[in-house]
Amino acid sequence: MYDLLSLVKRNTLIFFRDKTAVFFSLLSTIILLALYFLFIGKQYTNGLEPFGEEVMTYLGTSVMMGGVLVINTISLALGVMGNIVNDLQQRKLDAFLVTPVKRYKIILAYFITSVLVTAVLSILMWILTIIYVGIRSGYWYPWLTIFQVAGLLIFYTFLSASLMIFLTTLLKSVNAFGALSGVLGTFVGFICGIYMPLVVLGDTMIYVASIFPFTHMTILLKQVLLKDPYSLVPIEVVENLEVAFGTKEIGVFGQEVPMIWLILASLIIAFLLLFFAYRNMSKKMAI
Template identity: 30%
Template structure:
Protein backbone atom coordinates (compact mmCIF):
# COMPACT_ATOMS: atom_id res chain seq x y z
CA UNK A 1 0.00 0.00 0.00
CA UNK A 2 2.71 2.48 0.95
CA UNK A 3 4.81 1.76 -2.16
CA UNK A 4 1.76 2.05 -4.40
CA UNK A 5 0.61 5.31 -2.78
CA UNK A 6 4.07 6.89 -3.02
CA UNK A 7 4.32 6.05 -6.73
CA UNK A 8 0.93 7.58 -7.43
CA UNK A 9 1.70 10.73 -5.44
CA UNK A 10 5.07 11.52 -7.01
CA UNK A 11 3.80 10.62 -10.49
CA UNK A 12 1.31 13.49 -10.20
CA UNK A 13 3.50 16.59 -10.62
CA UNK A 14 0.58 18.94 -9.92
CA UNK A 15 -0.04 17.27 -6.55
CA UNK A 16 3.60 17.67 -5.58
CA UNK A 17 3.56 21.32 -6.65
CA UNK A 18 0.45 22.14 -4.64
CA UNK A 19 1.95 20.40 -1.61
CA UNK A 20 4.77 22.95 -1.84
CA UNK A 21 2.49 25.88 -2.64
CA UNK A 22 2.25 27.09 0.95
CA UNK A 23 6.04 27.09 1.18
CA UNK A 24 6.30 29.09 -2.05
CA UNK A 25 3.73 31.56 -0.73
CA UNK A 26 5.69 32.09 2.50
CA UNK A 27 8.93 32.73 0.58
CA UNK A 28 7.11 35.15 -1.76
CA UNK A 29 5.41 36.98 1.11
CA UNK A 30 8.73 37.40 2.89
CA UNK A 31 10.61 38.64 -0.17
CA UNK A 32 7.85 40.99 -1.37
CA UNK A 33 6.20 42.22 1.85
CA UNK A 34 7.08 40.80 5.26
CA UNK A 35 10.89 41.12 5.07
CA UNK A 36 11.11 44.90 4.64
CA UNK A 37 8.31 45.70 7.09
CA UNK A 38 9.76 43.59 9.91
CA UNK A 39 13.39 44.46 9.19
CA UNK A 40 12.55 48.14 9.59
CA UNK A 41 11.95 47.51 13.29
CA UNK A 42 15.26 45.65 13.70
CA UNK A 43 17.65 48.24 12.31
CA UNK A 44 19.45 48.40 15.65
CA UNK A 45 20.83 44.91 14.95
CA UNK A 46 24.00 44.39 12.86
CA UNK A 47 22.49 41.64 10.64
CA UNK A 48 18.66 41.82 10.78
CA UNK A 49 18.26 40.16 7.37
CA UNK A 50 19.98 36.99 8.59
CA UNK A 51 17.63 36.79 11.54
CA UNK A 52 14.48 37.25 9.46
CA UNK A 53 15.53 34.85 6.70
CA UNK A 54 16.15 32.11 9.27
CA UNK A 55 12.75 32.87 10.86
CA UNK A 56 11.06 32.64 7.47
CA UNK A 57 12.67 29.27 6.69
CA UNK A 58 11.61 27.86 10.07
CA UNK A 59 8.03 28.96 9.40
CA UNK A 60 7.95 27.49 5.89
CA UNK A 61 9.24 24.07 6.94
CA UNK A 62 6.07 22.97 8.74
CA UNK A 63 3.33 23.62 6.20
CA UNK A 64 3.65 20.62 3.85
CA UNK A 65 1.59 17.84 5.48
CA UNK A 66 -1.96 18.25 4.19
CA UNK A 67 -1.10 17.73 0.53
CA UNK A 68 0.16 14.21 1.21
CA UNK A 69 -3.30 12.64 1.46
CA UNK A 70 -4.61 13.33 -2.04
CA UNK A 71 -4.16 9.67 -3.01
CA UNK A 72 -6.60 8.53 -0.34
CA UNK A 73 -9.22 11.05 -1.45
CA UNK A 74 -8.86 10.00 -5.09
CA UNK A 75 -9.28 6.34 -4.09
CA UNK A 76 -12.46 7.23 -2.21
CA UNK A 77 -13.90 9.27 -5.06
CA UNK A 78 -13.27 6.65 -7.74
CA UNK A 79 -14.30 3.80 -5.36
CA UNK A 80 -10.90 2.10 -5.57
CA UNK A 81 -10.90 1.88 -1.79
CA UNK A 82 -13.79 -0.64 -1.97
CA UNK A 83 -11.53 -2.95 -3.97
CA UNK A 84 -9.03 -2.86 -1.12
CA UNK A 85 -11.74 -3.60 1.42
CA UNK A 86 -12.89 -6.61 -0.60
CA UNK A 87 -9.34 -8.00 -0.73
CA UNK A 88 -7.77 -10.15 2.04
CA UNK A 89 -6.33 -7.01 3.67
CA UNK A 90 -7.76 -5.61 6.88
CA UNK A 91 -9.24 -2.11 6.99
CA UNK A 92 -6.68 -1.20 9.61
CA UNK A 93 -3.87 -2.11 7.21
CA UNK A 94 -5.43 -0.06 4.44
CA UNK A 95 -5.82 2.94 6.77
CA UNK A 96 -2.29 2.43 8.06
CA UNK A 97 -0.96 2.41 4.49
CA UNK A 98 -2.45 5.83 3.80
CA UNK A 99 -1.22 7.23 7.10
CA UNK A 100 2.34 5.94 6.71
CA UNK A 101 2.38 7.34 3.16
CA UNK A 102 1.36 10.76 4.46
CA UNK A 103 4.04 10.61 7.15
CA UNK A 104 6.79 9.68 4.66
CA UNK A 105 5.75 12.33 2.14
CA UNK A 106 5.68 14.96 4.88
CA UNK A 107 9.26 14.07 5.85
CA UNK A 108 10.46 14.12 2.22
CA UNK A 109 8.85 17.48 1.46
CA UNK A 110 10.13 18.99 4.72
CA UNK A 111 13.68 17.88 3.91
CA UNK A 112 13.34 19.35 0.42
CA UNK A 113 12.13 22.63 1.94
CA UNK A 114 15.08 22.68 4.33
CA UNK A 115 17.59 22.02 1.53
CA UNK A 116 16.02 24.71 -0.65
CA UNK A 117 16.02 27.14 2.27
CA UNK A 118 19.63 26.41 3.17
CA UNK A 119 20.68 27.10 -0.43
CA UNK A 120 18.73 30.36 -0.30
CA UNK A 121 20.30 31.37 3.02
CA UNK A 122 23.77 30.53 1.74
CA UNK A 123 23.33 32.58 -1.44
CA UNK A 124 21.85 35.46 0.57
CA UNK A 125 24.84 35.57 2.91
CA UNK A 126 23.38 33.64 5.83
CA UNK A 127 25.19 31.09 7.95
CA UNK A 128 25.25 27.51 6.66
CA UNK A 129 24.31 25.09 9.44
CA UNK A 130 26.80 22.60 10.85
CA UNK A 131 26.31 18.82 10.77
CA UNK A 132 25.22 18.58 14.41
CA UNK A 133 22.48 21.17 13.91
CA UNK A 134 21.35 19.49 10.68
CA UNK A 135 21.02 16.15 12.48
CA UNK A 136 18.95 17.80 15.20
CA UNK A 137 16.83 19.40 12.51
CA UNK A 138 16.22 16.01 10.91
CA UNK A 139 14.95 14.73 14.27
CA UNK A 140 12.64 17.76 14.50
CA UNK A 141 11.43 17.11 10.93
CA UNK A 142 10.49 13.53 11.83
CA UNK A 143 8.74 14.64 15.03
CA UNK A 144 6.99 17.55 13.31
CA UNK A 145 5.87 15.32 10.42
CA UNK A 146 4.58 12.77 12.94
CA UNK A 147 2.33 15.34 14.60
CA UNK A 148 1.27 17.43 11.60
CA UNK A 149 0.52 14.47 9.35
CA UNK A 150 -1.48 12.89 12.19
CA UNK A 151 -3.70 15.96 12.41
CA UNK A 152 -3.96 16.06 8.60
CA UNK A 153 -4.91 12.38 8.43
CA UNK A 154 -7.67 12.92 10.99
CA UNK A 155 -9.09 15.87 9.03
CA UNK A 156 -8.84 14.05 5.70
CA UNK A 157 -10.53 10.93 7.12
CA UNK A 158 -13.88 12.81 7.00
CA UNK A 159 -13.58 13.87 3.34
CA UNK A 160 -14.70 11.91 0.28
CA UNK A 161 -14.20 14.03 -2.84
CA UNK A 162 -11.37 15.96 -4.44
CA UNK A 163 -13.41 19.17 -4.37
CA UNK A 164 -13.91 18.96 -0.59
CA UNK A 165 -10.25 18.02 -0.20
CA UNK A 166 -9.10 21.06 -2.23
CA UNK A 167 -11.33 23.38 -0.20
CA UNK A 168 -10.15 21.90 3.10
CA UNK A 169 -6.50 22.09 2.02
CA UNK A 170 -6.84 25.78 1.19
CA UNK A 171 -8.66 26.70 4.38
CA UNK A 172 -6.63 24.55 6.78
CA UNK A 173 -3.32 25.40 5.11
CA UNK A 174 -3.98 29.14 5.44
CA UNK A 175 -5.24 28.78 9.02
CA UNK A 176 -2.20 26.73 10.06
CA UNK A 177 0.08 29.31 8.47
CA UNK A 178 -1.34 31.96 10.80
CA UNK A 179 -1.52 29.71 13.86
CA UNK A 180 2.18 28.80 13.67
CA UNK A 181 3.24 32.39 13.03
CA UNK A 182 4.36 31.69 9.46
CA UNK A 183 2.85 34.85 7.95
CA UNK A 184 3.01 37.29 10.86
CA UNK A 185 5.33 37.27 13.92
CA UNK A 186 3.40 35.97 16.92
CA UNK A 187 4.15 39.08 18.96
CA UNK A 188 2.27 41.21 16.40
CA UNK A 189 -0.98 39.32 17.01
CA UNK A 190 -3.62 40.29 19.62
CA UNK A 191 -3.13 38.74 23.08
CA UNK A 192 -6.04 36.29 22.77
CA UNK A 193 -4.76 35.08 19.39
CA UNK A 194 -1.26 34.67 20.84
CA UNK A 195 -2.65 32.33 23.48
CA UNK A 196 -4.45 30.36 20.79
CA UNK A 197 -1.15 29.98 18.92
CA UNK A 198 0.69 28.83 22.04
CA UNK A 199 -1.85 26.05 22.61
CA UNK A 200 -1.91 24.93 18.97
CA UNK A 201 0.21 21.74 18.71
CA UNK A 202 1.87 22.47 15.34
CA UNK A 203 3.11 25.82 16.66
CA UNK A 204 5.46 23.84 18.90
CA UNK A 205 7.10 22.46 15.76
CA UNK A 206 7.81 26.04 14.72
CA UNK A 207 9.41 26.72 18.11
CA UNK A 208 11.83 23.80 17.74
CA UNK A 209 12.66 24.75 14.14
CA UNK A 210 13.32 28.37 15.07
CA UNK A 211 15.53 27.53 18.03
CA UNK A 212 17.83 25.54 15.72
CA UNK A 213 17.65 27.52 12.48
CA UNK A 214 17.93 30.94 14.12
CA UNK A 215 20.73 30.07 16.55
CA UNK A 216 23.61 31.32 14.30
CA UNK A 217 21.70 34.51 13.44
CA UNK A 218 20.92 35.18 17.10
CA UNK A 219 24.58 34.72 17.99
CA UNK A 220 25.63 37.15 15.24
CA UNK A 221 23.05 39.79 16.19
CA UNK A 222 22.80 39.75 19.98
CA UNK A 223 26.40 39.29 21.16
CA UNK A 224 26.46 42.93 22.31
CA UNK A 225 22.79 43.38 23.13
CA UNK A 226 21.20 43.27 26.62
CA UNK A 227 19.60 39.98 27.65
CA UNK A 228 16.24 41.77 27.97
CA UNK A 229 16.31 42.70 24.27
CA UNK A 230 17.03 39.12 23.24
CA UNK A 231 14.22 37.86 25.49
CA UNK A 232 11.78 40.30 23.91
CA UNK A 233 12.79 39.30 20.37
CA UNK A 234 12.48 35.58 21.18
CA UNK A 235 8.94 36.10 22.44
CA UNK A 236 8.02 38.38 19.53
CA UNK A 237 9.09 35.89 16.84
CA UNK A 238 7.94 32.72 18.58
CA UNK A 239 11.40 31.34 19.27
CA UNK A 240 10.16 30.52 22.76
CA UNK A 241 6.70 30.30 24.30
CA UNK A 242 6.07 31.94 27.67
CA UNK A 243 3.23 30.79 29.92
CA UNK A 244 2.38 32.91 32.97
CA UNK A 245 5.89 34.33 33.04
CA UNK A 246 7.62 30.95 32.63
CA UNK A 247 9.53 30.09 29.45
CA UNK A 248 8.67 26.58 28.26
CA UNK A 249 11.78 24.41 27.69
CA UNK A 250 12.24 22.47 24.43
CA UNK A 251 11.12 19.17 26.00
CA UNK A 252 7.62 20.61 26.50
CA UNK A 253 7.28 21.14 22.75
CA UNK A 254 8.62 17.64 22.09
CA UNK A 255 6.07 16.14 24.51
CA UNK A 256 3.20 18.10 22.96
CA UNK A 257 4.10 16.86 19.47
CA UNK A 258 4.46 13.24 20.58
CA UNK A 259 1.11 13.20 22.38
CA UNK A 260 -0.59 15.01 19.49
CA UNK A 261 0.76 12.50 16.96
CA UNK A 262 -0.31 9.45 18.95
CA UNK A 263 -3.81 10.77 19.73
CA UNK A 264 -4.67 11.96 16.22
CA UNK A 265 -3.23 8.89 14.48
CA UNK A 266 -5.37 6.65 16.68
CA UNK A 267 -8.43 8.77 15.95
CA UNK A 268 -7.69 8.75 12.20
CA UNK A 269 -7.32 4.96 12.12
CA UNK A 270 -10.58 4.54 14.04
CA UNK A 271 -12.47 6.85 11.68
CA UNK A 272 -11.03 5.28 8.52
CA UNK A 273 -11.69 1.77 9.82
CA UNK A 274 -15.20 2.18 11.15
CA UNK A 275 -16.90 4.61 8.77
CA UNK A 276 -20.13 2.88 7.83
CA UNK A 277 -20.43 4.49 4.41
CA UNK A 278 -17.27 2.75 3.22
CA UNK A 279 -18.48 -0.78 3.92
Protein backbone atom coordinates in the same frame (compact mmCIF):
# COMPACT_ATOMS: atom_id res chain seq x y z
CA MET B 1 5.42 -6.63 4.86
CA TYR B 2 5.60 -6.93 1.07
CA ASP B 3 1.97 -5.98 0.63
CA LEU B 4 2.45 -2.92 2.88
CA LEU B 5 5.48 -1.79 0.86
CA SER B 6 3.54 -2.33 -2.36
CA LEU B 7 0.71 -0.13 -1.11
CA VAL B 8 3.16 2.59 -0.04
CA LYS B 9 4.81 2.46 -3.47
CA ARG B 10 1.43 2.63 -5.17
CA ASN B 11 0.31 5.67 -3.12
CA THR B 12 3.62 7.46 -3.69
CA LEU B 13 3.52 6.96 -7.46
CA ILE B 14 -0.10 8.12 -7.67
CA PHE B 15 0.74 11.32 -5.79
CA PHE B 16 3.78 12.25 -7.91
CA ARG B 17 2.03 11.39 -11.17
CA ASP B 18 -0.63 13.97 -10.38
CA LYS B 19 1.37 17.15 -11.02
CA THR B 20 -1.60 19.31 -10.03
CA ALA B 21 -1.81 17.66 -6.61
CA VAL B 22 1.92 18.17 -6.07
CA PHE B 23 1.68 21.83 -7.06
CA PHE B 24 -1.25 22.60 -4.78
CA SER B 25 0.43 20.73 -1.93
CA LEU B 26 3.33 23.16 -2.25
CA LEU B 27 1.16 26.21 -2.97
CA SER B 28 0.97 27.42 0.65
CA THR B 29 4.76 27.24 0.87
CA ILE B 30 5.20 29.07 -2.44
CA ILE B 31 2.79 31.84 -1.40
CA LEU B 32 4.49 32.22 1.98
CA LEU B 33 7.94 32.45 0.36
CA ALA B 34 6.64 35.09 -2.04
CA LEU B 35 5.14 37.10 0.83
CA TYR B 36 8.38 36.91 2.78
CA PHE B 37 10.58 38.04 -0.09
CA LEU B 38 8.18 40.80 -1.20
CA PHE B 39 6.85 42.18 2.09
CA ILE B 40 7.26 40.32 5.37
CA GLY B 41 11.02 39.78 5.13
CA LYS B 42 11.67 43.52 5.15
CA GLN B 43 9.65 43.85 8.35
CA TYR B 44 11.85 41.31 10.13
CA THR B 45 15.16 42.86 9.04
CA ASN B 46 14.14 46.50 9.47
CA GLY B 47 16.63 48.27 11.72
CA LEU B 48 19.35 45.64 11.37
CA GLU B 49 21.27 47.53 8.66
CA PRO B 50 24.16 48.46 11.02
CA PHE B 51 25.09 44.78 11.33
CA GLY B 52 25.64 44.37 7.60
CA GLU B 53 23.84 42.72 4.71
CA GLU B 54 25.29 39.29 5.49
CA VAL B 55 23.99 39.20 9.07
CA MET B 56 20.61 40.55 7.93
CA THR B 57 20.34 37.73 5.38
CA TYR B 58 21.36 35.12 7.98
CA LEU B 59 18.81 36.38 10.51
CA GLY B 60 16.01 37.10 8.05
CA THR B 61 16.24 33.80 6.21
CA SER B 62 16.43 31.83 9.46
CA VAL B 63 13.27 33.33 10.91
CA MET B 64 11.54 33.05 7.55
CA MET B 65 12.34 29.36 7.07
CA GLY B 66 11.28 28.60 10.63
CA GLY B 67 7.74 29.29 9.46
CA VAL B 68 8.04 28.00 5.90
CA LEU B 69 9.33 24.58 6.92
CA VAL B 70 6.47 24.10 9.39
CA ILE B 71 3.87 25.11 6.79
CA ASN B 72 5.56 22.74 4.36
CA THR B 73 5.17 19.72 6.64
CA ILE B 74 1.48 20.52 7.10
CA SER B 75 0.48 21.27 3.50
CA LEU B 76 2.47 18.39 2.03
CA ALA B 77 1.12 15.89 4.55
CA LEU B 78 -2.41 16.97 3.68
CA GLY B 79 -1.75 16.91 -0.06
CA VAL B 80 -0.57 13.30 0.01
CA MET B 81 -3.71 12.34 1.96
CA GLY B 82 -5.74 13.32 -1.09
CA ASN B 83 -5.22 9.70 -2.20
CA ILE B 84 -7.61 8.58 0.53
CA VAL B 85 -10.44 10.83 -0.64
CA ASN B 86 -9.96 9.86 -4.28
CA ASP B 87 -9.84 6.14 -3.50
CA LEU B 88 -12.96 6.33 -1.37
CA GLN B 89 -14.97 8.43 -3.82
CA GLN B 90 -13.96 6.34 -6.83
CA ARG B 91 -14.48 3.07 -4.91
CA LYS B 92 -10.92 1.95 -5.64
CA LEU B 93 -10.62 0.47 -2.16
CA ASP B 94 -13.19 -2.17 -3.07
CA ALA B 95 -10.48 -4.01 -5.01
CA PHE B 96 -8.27 -4.19 -1.91
CA LEU B 97 -11.06 -5.39 0.34
CA VAL B 98 -11.49 -8.62 -1.63
CA THR B 99 -7.79 -9.47 -1.22
CA PRO B 100 -6.04 -10.98 1.83
CA VAL B 101 -4.50 -7.57 2.67
CA LYS B 102 -5.41 -6.52 6.20
CA ARG B 103 -7.38 -3.30 6.52
CA TYR B 104 -4.94 -1.79 8.98
CA LYS B 105 -2.19 -2.16 6.37
CA ILE B 106 -4.24 -0.21 3.83
CA ILE B 107 -4.68 2.64 6.31
CA LEU B 108 -1.09 2.44 7.55
CA ALA B 109 0.17 2.64 3.97
CA TYR B 110 -1.52 6.03 3.48
CA PHE B 111 0.09 7.30 6.68
CA ILE B 112 3.57 5.98 5.86
CA THR B 113 3.37 7.44 2.35
CA SER B 114 2.50 10.86 3.76
CA VAL B 115 5.34 10.71 6.29
CA LEU B 116 7.94 9.58 3.74
CA VAL B 117 7.01 12.05 0.99
CA THR B 118 6.65 14.99 3.38
CA ALA B 119 9.86 14.24 5.30
CA VAL B 120 11.96 13.81 2.16
CA LEU B 121 10.70 16.99 0.48
CA SER B 122 10.94 19.01 3.72
CA ILE B 123 14.53 17.91 4.33
CA LEU B 124 15.32 18.69 0.69
CA MET B 125 13.97 22.20 1.25
CA TRP B 126 16.13 22.46 4.38
CA ILE B 127 19.23 21.46 2.39
CA LEU B 128 18.43 24.14 -0.20
CA THR B 129 18.04 26.65 2.64
CA ILE B 130 21.49 25.76 4.00
CA ILE B 131 23.06 26.26 0.59
CA TYR B 132 21.17 29.52 -0.06
CA VAL B 133 22.17 31.03 3.29
CA GLY B 134 25.78 29.92 2.91
CA ILE B 135 26.13 31.44 -0.56
CA ARG B 136 24.19 34.65 0.11
CA SER B 137 25.51 35.49 3.57
CA GLY B 138 28.78 33.61 3.86
CA TYR B 139 27.54 32.04 7.10
CA TRP B 140 26.93 28.30 7.32
CA TYR B 141 24.71 26.64 9.90
CA PRO B 142 26.64 24.50 12.43
CA TRP B 143 26.39 20.74 11.94
CA LEU B 144 24.49 20.44 15.21
CA THR B 145 21.84 22.86 13.94
CA ILE B 146 21.60 21.02 10.62
CA PHE B 147 20.90 17.69 12.30
CA GLN B 148 18.60 19.19 14.94
CA VAL B 149 16.44 20.83 12.28
CA ALA B 150 16.34 17.62 10.23
CA GLY B 151 15.24 15.68 13.32
CA LEU B 152 12.57 18.23 14.15
CA LEU B 153 11.25 18.12 10.59
CA ILE B 154 10.82 14.34 10.80
CA PHE B 155 9.05 14.71 14.15
CA TYR B 156 6.82 17.51 12.83
CA THR B 157 6.02 15.42 9.77
CA PHE B 158 4.80 12.60 12.02
CA LEU B 159 2.57 15.02 13.95
CA SER B 160 1.24 16.66 10.78
CA ALA B 161 0.52 13.36 9.05
CA SER B 162 -1.36 12.12 12.13
CA LEU B 163 -3.61 15.17 12.13
CA MET B 164 -4.10 15.16 8.37
CA ILE B 165 -5.08 11.50 8.12
CA PHE B 166 -7.61 12.08 10.91
CA LEU B 167 -9.10 15.15 9.20
CA THR B 168 -9.15 13.41 5.83
CA THR B 169 -11.09 10.43 7.18
CA LEU B 170 -13.81 12.86 8.25
CA LEU B 171 -14.31 14.15 4.71
CA LYS B 172 -16.78 12.71 2.24
CA SER B 173 -15.86 14.34 -1.07
CA VAL B 174 -13.03 15.77 -3.14
CA ASN B 175 -14.69 19.20 -2.91
CA ALA B 176 -14.54 19.12 0.88
CA PHE B 177 -10.88 18.11 0.70
CA GLY B 178 -10.15 21.04 -1.62
CA ALA B 179 -11.87 23.45 0.76
CA LEU B 180 -9.84 22.13 3.69
CA SER B 181 -6.61 22.45 1.71
CA GLY B 182 -7.41 26.06 0.86
CA VAL B 183 -8.23 27.12 4.41
CA LEU B 184 -5.76 25.15 6.49
CA GLY B 185 -2.54 26.79 5.31
CA THR B 186 -3.87 30.29 5.94
CA PHE B 187 -5.27 29.32 9.35
CA VAL B 188 -2.01 27.76 10.51
CA GLY B 189 -0.02 30.68 9.13
CA PHE B 190 -1.86 33.18 11.32
CA ILE B 191 -2.43 31.06 14.42
CA CYS B 192 1.24 30.07 14.62
CA GLY B 193 2.68 33.54 14.10
CA ILE B 194 4.15 32.61 10.72
CA TYR B 195 2.65 35.43 8.66
CA MET B 196 3.31 37.93 11.44
CA PRO B 197 4.57 37.71 15.05
CA LEU B 198 1.89 36.75 17.58
CA VAL B 199 2.87 39.73 19.73
CA VAL B 200 1.44 41.98 17.00
CA LEU B 201 -1.93 40.19 17.21
CA GLY B 202 -2.36 40.76 20.95
CA ASP B 203 -2.60 38.70 24.15
CA THR B 204 -5.94 37.11 23.26
CA MET B 205 -4.52 35.62 20.07
CA ILE B 206 -1.46 34.40 21.97
CA TYR B 207 -3.70 32.56 24.46
CA VAL B 208 -5.68 30.97 21.62
CA ALA B 209 -2.54 30.06 19.67
CA SER B 210 -0.96 28.45 22.72
CA ILE B 211 -3.33 25.45 22.58
CA PHE B 212 -2.21 24.46 19.08
CA PRO B 213 0.87 22.21 18.81
CA PHE B 214 1.89 23.86 15.53
CA THR B 215 2.48 27.14 17.37
CA HIS B 216 5.04 25.53 19.66
CA MET B 217 6.51 23.62 16.72
CA THR B 218 7.20 26.93 14.99
CA ILE B 219 8.70 28.53 18.09
CA LEU B 220 11.04 25.59 18.72
CA LEU B 221 12.21 25.42 15.11
CA LYS B 222 12.91 29.16 15.08
CA GLN B 223 14.87 28.85 18.33
CA VAL B 224 17.12 26.20 16.79
CA LEU B 225 17.56 28.07 13.50
CA LEU B 226 18.33 31.41 15.15
CA LYS B 227 20.70 30.18 17.86
CA ASP B 228 23.80 30.81 15.75
CA PRO B 229 22.58 34.04 14.04
CA TYR B 230 21.73 35.51 17.46
CA SER B 231 25.38 35.12 18.49
CA LEU B 232 26.35 37.68 15.84
CA VAL B 233 24.48 40.59 17.45
CA PRO B 234 24.68 42.19 20.93
CA ILE B 235 22.67 40.56 23.73
CA GLU B 236 20.42 43.60 24.18
CA VAL B 237 19.48 43.38 20.50
CA VAL B 238 18.78 39.65 20.86
CA GLU B 239 16.26 40.36 23.61
CA ASN B 240 14.30 42.60 21.25
CA LEU B 241 14.64 40.17 18.36
CA GLU B 242 13.26 37.30 20.45
CA VAL B 243 10.02 39.23 20.78
CA ALA B 244 9.93 40.46 17.18
CA PHE B 245 10.86 37.07 15.69
CA GLY B 246 8.54 35.08 17.94
CA THR B 247 11.16 32.82 19.51
CA LYS B 248 10.04 33.30 23.11
CA GLU B 249 8.08 30.40 24.56
CA ILE B 250 4.46 31.33 25.30
CA GLY B 251 3.42 28.37 27.44
CA VAL B 252 -0.27 27.44 27.52
CA PHE B 253 -2.86 30.09 28.42
CA GLY B 254 -0.06 32.25 29.81
CA GLN B 255 1.22 29.50 32.12
CA GLU B 256 4.81 28.33 31.67
CA VAL B 257 5.04 24.77 30.38
CA PRO B 258 8.42 23.13 29.63
CA MET B 259 8.91 22.41 25.93
CA ILE B 260 9.56 18.72 26.65
CA TRP B 261 6.07 18.38 28.13
CA LEU B 262 4.57 20.08 25.09
CA ILE B 263 6.43 17.63 22.84
CA LEU B 264 5.20 14.63 24.84
CA ALA B 265 1.63 15.97 24.81
CA SER B 266 1.85 16.42 21.03
CA LEU B 267 3.02 12.81 20.65
CA ILE B 268 0.12 11.51 22.72
CA ILE B 269 -2.34 13.57 20.66
CA ALA B 270 -0.77 12.24 17.45
CA PHE B 271 -1.25 8.60 18.48
CA LEU B 272 -4.83 9.31 19.55
CA LEU B 273 -5.54 10.91 16.18
CA LEU B 274 -4.09 7.85 14.44
CA PHE B 275 -6.40 5.61 16.44
CA PHE B 276 -9.48 7.69 15.59
CA ALA B 277 -8.41 7.86 11.94
CA TYR B 278 -8.16 4.06 11.85
CA ARG B 279 -11.63 3.76 13.37
CA ASN B 280 -13.14 6.27 10.92
CA MET B 281 -11.50 4.63 7.93
CA SER B 282 -12.56 1.15 9.00
CA LYS B 283 -16.18 2.29 9.16
CA LYS B 284 -15.98 3.81 5.68
CA MET B 285 -14.44 0.68 4.18
CA ALA B 286 -17.18 -1.41 5.77
CA ILE B 287 -19.91 0.49 3.88
